[in-house]
Amino acid sequence: MISNLLIPAVLFFVIGFFAQVIRSDLKFPADLAKALSIYLLLGIGLHGGMELAKADFGSAVDAVVAALALGFLMPLLAYVILRWLGRIDALNSSAIAAHYGSVSAGTFLTALAFLEVQNIEHETYPIIMLAIMESPAIIIGLLLAKFSRGPQVQNGNDTGAKGHSVMGELLRDAFTNGSVILLLGAILVGVLATPASLKKVLPFYDGIFMGVLSLFLLEMGMEAAKRIGEFRKVGIFLVGFGIAMPLIGGTIGLLVGHSMLGFSVGGVTLVAVLAASASYIAVPPAMRLAIPEANPSFYLTLSLGVTFPFNVIFGIPLYYEMAQWLAA
Amino acid sequence: MISNLLIPAVLFFVIGFFAQVIRSDLKFPADLAKALSIYLLLGIGLHGGMELAKADFGSAVDAVVAALALGFLMPLLAYVILRWLGRIDALNSSAIAAHYGSVSAGTFLTALAFLEVQNIEHETYPIIMLAIMESPAIIIGLLLAKFSRGPQVQNGNDTGAKGHSVMGELLRDAFTNGSVILLLGAILVGVLATPASLKKVLPFYDGIFMGVLSLFLLEMGMEAAKRIGEFRKVGIFLVGFGIAMPLIGGTIGLLVGHSMLGFSVGGVTLVAVLAASASYIAVPPAMRLAIPEANPSFYLTLSLGVTFPFNVIFGIPLYYEMAQWLAA
Amino acid sequence: MISNLLIPAVLFFVIGFFAQVIRSDLKFPADLAKALSIYLLLGIGLHGGMELAKADFGSAVDAVVAALALGFLMPLLAYVILRWLGRIDALNSSAIAAHYGSVSAGTFLTALAFLEVQNIEHETYPIIMLAIMESPAIIIGLLLAKFSRGPQVQNGNDTGAKGHSVMGELLRDAFTNGSVILLLGAILVGVLATPASLKKVLPFYDGIFMGVLSLFLLEMGMEAAKRIGEFRKVGIFLVGFGIAMPLIGGTIGLLVGHSMLGFSVGGVTLVAVLAASASYIAVPPAMRLAIPEANPSFYLTLSLGVTFPFNVIFGIPLYYEMAQWLAA
Amino acid sequence: MVKLVSEKLIRIIAAAELESQLVDLSKRRSVSGYTVVDARGAGASGIQPGLMDIDSNILFLMVVPPGQFDEVMEDLAKIMRRGHHMMVLVSDIEVMRRKNVVTDKPSV
Amino acid sequence: MVKLVSEKLIRIIAAAELESQLVDLSKRRSVSGYTVVDARGAGASGIQPGLMDIDSNILFLMVVPPGQFDEVMEDLAKIMRRGHHMMVLVSDIEVMRRKNVVTDKPSV
Amino acid sequence: MVKLVSEKLIRIIAAAELESQLVDLSKRRSVSGYTVVDARGAGASGIQPGLMDIDSNILFLMVVPPGQFDEVMEDLAKIMRRGHHMMVLVSDIEVMRRKNVVTDKPSV
Numbered sequence A, B, C: 001m002i003s004n005l006l007i008p009a010v011l012f013f014v015i016g017f018f019a020q021v022i023r024s025d026l027k028f029p030a031d032l033a034k035a036l037s038i039y040l041l042l043g044i045g046l047h048g049g050m051e052l053a054k055a056d057f058g059s060a061v062d063a064v065v066a067a068l069a070l071g072f073l074m075p076l077l078a079y080v081i082l083r084w085l086g087r088i089d090a091l092n093s094s095a096i097a098a099h100y101g102s103v104s105a106g107t108f109l110t111a112l113a114f115l116e117v118q119n120i121e122h123e124t125y126p127i128i129m130l131a132i133m134e135s136p137a138i139i140i141g142l143l144l145a146k147f148s149r150g151p152q153v154q155n156g157n158d159t160g161a162k163g164h165s166v167m168g169e170l171l172r173d174a175f176t177n178g179s180v181i182l183l184l185g186a187i188l189v190g191v192l193a194t195p196a197s198l199k200k201v202l203p204f205y206d207g208i209f210m211g212v213l214s215l216f217l218l219e220m221g222m223e224a225a226k227r228i229g230e231f232r233k234v235g236i237f238l239v240g241f242g243i244a245m246p247l248i249g250g251t252i253g254l255l256v257g258h259s260m261l262g263f264s265v266g267g268v269t270l271v272a273v274l275a276a277s278a279s280y281i282a283v284p285p286a287m288r289l290a291i292p293e294a295n296p297s298f299y300l301t302l303s304l305g306v307t308f309p310f311n312v313i314f315g316i317p318l319y320y321e322m323a324q325w326l327a328a
Numbered sequence D, E, F: 001m002v003k004l005v006s007e008k009l010i011r012i013i014a015a016a017e018l019e020s021q022l023v024d025l026s027k028r029r030s031v032s033g034y035t036v037v038d039a040r041g042a043g044a045s046g047i048q049p050g051l052m053d054i055d056s057n058i059l060f061l062m063v064v065p066p067g068q069f070d071e072v073m074e075d076l077a078k079i080m081r082r083g084h085h086m087m088v089l090v091s092d093i094e095v096m097r098r099k100n101v102v103t104d105k106p107s108v
């Protein structure tokens, strides 16, 4: 864990967090924060696409299947825990659960930085898994919500202003989310563009990537700490869930990465991070639109204020150690 | 054309366009978009200035004369087509025509990327032409509008709030436009600064340039697609004009580049792009202030929604092939 | 001075200034401007931290002591001049004085660029001094204001809405200012992070640094020129003060750097810049909160509109020449 | 003196995700246009610091003539009934539009 | 027709530095929320071009029921009396909130 | 209770290019200040997505005492008569300014 804390990205996260906790007047320009997100998604996608172009087809299919399985099963597991253990109402449970089926790109990138700084090799399929996991999670969230609303509400409420099915529209939203488009689009560019032309853009998307990531984590630290004030509203059970769920997910991810995919220690660590982390990109807007009755304060606090910092500080080095232990 | 489509910049343009067409919720932060424009103008200007410093004076003068000629003649040609063929009213015709006398920096840069990726040599004078062509186009637009308003309106309306001539003020605006200042300023820096000091700033203005350009084209793709909804308002004649005019301009540019300037295939392609493209930088604000009666929806839709995508996808590779054919 | 004017950073400053003076419609996106500030503070801090990690402890302590001395004494000197020579009221004098105890990061970075372009060696302690000088200046400003308000006001006004001491809260603000956190935080990262992990972020924080700085100075040129309109409001004495004070401060800084710290010509120049420049980062917000009765137009015009341009254009080469003369 | 027309100003504070629905609404109801400003804030549904697309608000402005007012409000209520958090502020306003000051026919 | 409730809209134009004090005020007085928009401008205390944290303004919006109005205004006056430059604009407003259109109990 | 003064709030929605003309107008008519917010939108003159300088709107706010109101409106009408698209919204407003709450002479 010490080595993790000595990466600039993680240190910057701590500084951002700290600045907010001591109520510094440090401000992060909104459009810079949004620009960093766009850049990182494009950078990771491009990288993934270039790797995919030289990837082995069979292994890629395996990774996609694993991603779909994780994306569908993790939210169901989360839902059961929230409903039966936490007695959280059905709609809030659905919305929160969906987040845990998906992935936090920031956590994933921090894990990449963690591995790269230590020169630990890793497979690149997890990048493709990252792109795939948003959509199933959203679909499960929608189905859970539909299921909990019951049949009569469907008739009254399920037709949008334009007259056609709201469910269809929401599904469409799940696949046309801006972040998913950026990620898939950049993967496509990485696959299609000629190597000579890619080389021209890499100083931007690759050369300065790790530095930009560290700036992004400064902002995420502030963002996480801002959510602490909401802990009381969210309640102790949910905060605890935000720590327990990544541990459960991480363990499942380790097993999937090791046994099902047969990845190296680095690759297993990344799969664990995929399973352990909670989306703050594509799932929240989808849930806001699809389950407006759920309180965004709950799922955003859990995803950004609890699970994200937990994974960045404690989770990543822990999953890595467990991956080493599995491999031994 | 295939090779053109495999450049990241063009692929990103397509992705941005596509995202908007499928109504993705992808958002591009406003200040990032504006920052990219500033950066690209400074980068291209700096590059141009450094080349100008070692340029041959005679050839530079030739290029400037050609740029002025294109800047003055293209709008006149466009005006005649709009008025007599399209029966568009005089003020809207003036405003639209002015755009075609000027240049789209984004199209020009995409053409540069297109050439560089294929290692095609090109003269650097077109960069200087780019900086020069905004102002004449604006002046012609002003004169056309003045002419179409007739003499009596001049007396009643042509005096600004401060009492002095509105015409003079508008001319001043044409030369003090922010983008023109950035471009000319950066050229000046490229010419004046010591080589040692320029070397320090090149990793930023040159090293990551092509990558930043690709991000900019993602935004321009979204921007172009947003304008499609205005096609009905603009009408079929104008949409057709937005495709025909670059073809006419491109042909004229090819001839100017080949016969008058004697450029290589790469250089001729760039001159064709200068003539074929329509400004979305300095001319629109000048027209909004100078011909407020004209509908911005017309000229912005044509420039950003029709001519820009046409040139990026079809025009550039076409002009290049024609340049090769001319050279052969 | 000529060599100074041929650095891109300074040339860009002149262009930004000029654009504003001729009333160009050039706009600088707000969030880009703020992003540049954040980036530059992190970059300079990281650089400073990495140097500090290999620094000699004794010399570092000397530099810190010198910084504290300058930070405390310069505002007192400024206050005396403003009160007795300029007959400026006590609260405005306190607020203005505090700015001159602190440092302009932009001026400091321009001086760094000036030295680096000419391959002039310099000590790195001044970077640490930069981080330290904001806080003492703020404290002196607070004390001067407290002193001029007199005792009875303290009772009536000195308790904040939350009931505890306003003075304590303001002091807290002085140390938790966002820029101070960024600078100190980045220094910490530079000291703590492993060399291997720092190497990954340097292409961003170091490789493109000088280019980003030049873009920042473009904005600062606009910012400075915008303040010229306020000169009449500010009055001739204060405008003169904004030029005289950096000359006085620069001289003091030269002596401190040369005699007390024994720095090289490059290092002495930097200390002179520290003493000569006026804060536009941490001190203005602190003064706005602590001395709301003072007119921000006064201190911002002096810091951004007078002293900053004076130092960038004339001050830096002048202090450098004086440092050479001292060394000879 | 210039002629002013009485209209209704409808201001909607909502999560940024709702922007496209509000634009659609304005088109469906043939409102002459709309204006959007980026915002941040806090309320019952938590803090919206405005740093990411997922935690930003917008301030959406529509000026509508009295005749269109009821149907627009009904549409907004419908969105709220689906569960969406938003705040709708209504005020009376006097508007100066181009068509009321320009005597000759505008070209657009 | 939808039900509208009469409330007060308090708009504060101030230097960005005052944002946290205004947020604190809204919490202390249990206002249901607030909305902030970045702004620039000029006035007696100089130009605020909005390019740096130190020269930016904000537009701070609070909708308060008539019962809370006086105490919030008194707090704002207190800040002003400490010397702070700000402009407070008050207007009457009709508000449509979720609780007035949603009949069944909302889940949050 | 704090003292409020009745004034007029003039809000102008216009293309960003008009900002400098509006600033000039406010200076010429000695308005005490102005506030600007970046905006996007759509209307008869097309969409203004706000991504480039050429397709952005602004929301320009001026608070004017009743005495200055007519001349400012007349100037705005003049700009409109030159053909410029803008929307001018006027409302009555109660203002709390520093000079009304601070008893002792402010230092600026």
Ligand SMILES: Nc1ncnc2c1ncn2[C@@H]1O[C@H](COP(=O)(O)O)[C@@H](O)[C@H]1O
Pocket: D013, D014, D040, D041, D042, D043, D044, D045, D046, D047, D048, D057, D085, D086, D087, E031, E032, E033, E034, E035, E036, E061, E062, E063, E064
């Ligand atoms: N009393 C209020 N005054 C101003 N804005 C508010 C108020 N309450 C809520 N808001 C805004 O409306 C958004 C959604 O509110 P809520 O549904 O209460 O979470 C918040 O993020 C605020 O921007």
Ligand SMILES: Nc1ncnc2c1ncn2[C@@H]1O[C@H](COP(=O)(O)O)[C@@H](O)[C@H]1O
Pocket: E013, E014, E040, E041, E042, E043, E044, E045, E046, E047, E048, E057, E085, E086, E087, F031, F032, F033, F034, F035, F036, F061, F062, F063, F064
């Ligand atoms: N008459 C006005 N109309 C609109 N905004 C104003 C007016 N006067 C001042 N402001 C705003 O309030 C801020 C502070 O004003 P002042 O205290 O006069 O410097 C300015 O920066 C403007 O944004």
Ligand SMILES: Nc1ncnc2c1ncn2[C@@H]1O[C@H](COP(=O)(O)O)[C@@H](O)[C@H]1O
Pocket: D031, D032, D033, D034, D035, D036, D061, D062, D063, D064, F013, F014, F040, F041, F042, F043, F044, F045, F046, F047, F048, F057, F085, F086, F087
């Ligand atoms: N009904 C409306 N409500 C709110 N804003 C409007 C309305 N109509 C126009 N606007 C704004 O005014 C700008 C110019 O309008 P127009 O002149 O109709 O193109 C648009 O870009 C919108 O931001």
Ligand code: NA
Pocket: A074, A099, A100, A101, A102, A103, A104, A249, A274, A275, A276, A277, A278, A279
């Ligand atoms: Na997960």
Ligand code: NA
Pocket: B074, B099, B100, B101, B102, B103, B249, B274, B275, B276, B277, B278, B279
């Ligand atoms: Na052209």
Ligand code: NA
Pocket: C074, C099, C100, C101, C102, C103, C104, C249, C274, C275, C276, C277, C278, C279
């Ligand atoms: Na100083």
